[in-house]
Amino acid sequence: MSSDEFLKLEKIKKAFQLNNGEEYVAVVDVNLNIKKNEIISIIGHSGCGKSTLLNMIAGLDVQTDGNISLEKKEIKGPGPERAVVFQNHSLLPWLTVYQNIEMAVKKVMPELGPKELRERIDKFVNMVNLEVAKDKYPGEISGGMKQRVGIARALAIKPKVLLMDEPFGALDSLTRANLQEHLMRIQQSVQNTVIIITHDIDEAVLLSDKVIMMTNGPEATIGEILEVNLPRPRNRVALQNNKEYIRCREAILSFLYEKFAKDDE
């Protein structure tokens, strides 16, 4: 299988039926090819349908028209090979950090014996540096830690694609930076295909190989695709004066605030 036929979106359209009988077209004519192990950001103003797009890839939402396929297989409904990290972490509050990951791994990998199961969970708890919080409940740990558990839970079920819906949107900027570092470090060790929904320009440039810029809704679609040609590992401080980094930032800025400015946010 060629690596450029991994996750494919063809002529995706999503329309909602409004109460007055009219149709609201959220996204239309979205075509996208995502290669294996690529990190993609989808950026756009609120209401551009970027979360809808992610939900359709996850299978939690169904497109009105068009096809989505993963490794040439059409996507029908949600599944663990497309793990989702939700914006508000969605950890089960009655389970500890360890149990939250355990629940997912047990279901997706029922063949694991008790020892292998424990080792796998520990591996991913360690990957996000949460050994100390292993037996704590979500209510007892910080927002950043919860999001790390969410990432560990998603990665532990060995997905083909990791879908992140504004994963750090609800966090303060220092915690967000910290989590971005975590994500980059993890990505170095376990290669994965990642799609990140974001509205943070620096986050998009720092994390991704490609930035997908969406036009405004209704009838939003892909406006531009920006390739970020920065070597990895990336360092956020060193990048501040990097020409390529500045070029990418400016390209996104001009797209969002000149070509597709939206003033009533």
Next chain:
Amino acid sequence: MNKEVIKKILLPFFVFLMLIQIWSIIAINVEDFPTPSDTYVAAFGGVNGEGDDVIGVLSDPFYIENQDDKGVFWQILASLERVFGGFALAILVGVPVGLLIGMSRTAQYALEPFIHILKPVSPLAWLPLLLFIFRDINLTAISTIFITSIWPIIINTSLGVRSVNEDYLNVAKVLRFTSFEKIMQIILPVAVPSIFAGMRLSLGTAWLVIVAAEMLTGGIGIGFWIWDEYNNLNYHNIIIGIIIVGLVGFLLDILMEKLANFFDYRKKI
């Protein structure tokens, strides 16, 4: 001891003294109304106001004279057995029905009107019908408890199910949970506090109902005992009965609260 604790002990004590005072005034003015001291003697034994030596109903609550003459303990036990019988049945039927109504719009639209119509029906209205069907005191009492205490369980269970966060259900979808796994691992843990709130209401209702039901069915039970004592002109025992019913109801409520907290994940953290 801090001030708050002293207040919590002293204030109820003063109110208690006031209630005794009001009771005494009523006893003086109403003919044959038992005085507080006579009632105390009737409960715990001793010499009453007329100089008679009395064996209190609570000094030997465990006696069994014959099938129709048993101590207060056995009366309470008989009532509790019926309450728990009906209550257990109400849980067994009510929780699954509540789950169904909470999870399926179809079931909700089909069943909800009947729940709203049957819920406000007094247990005393059911009693003659059930007595006619079962022609048995115990079955009638248990089924009356069942039919009046099932509604809060159904309603609260369905409310609990509907309060499940959409995100948790999305997690279940991504992991491809079966319906059974979804119920056991996501819906029940979320709904349990609400289910227990319903069960607590139910048990309270059941305990209210049993006293009334037993007055009509007769035989044995604390409700019947109170009615029997009225017929025997033992008015002080009616007051003792009321206090016993209140205390047992209070204990049941505390028990349910402890149980509810034990199963409520939010109280563990």
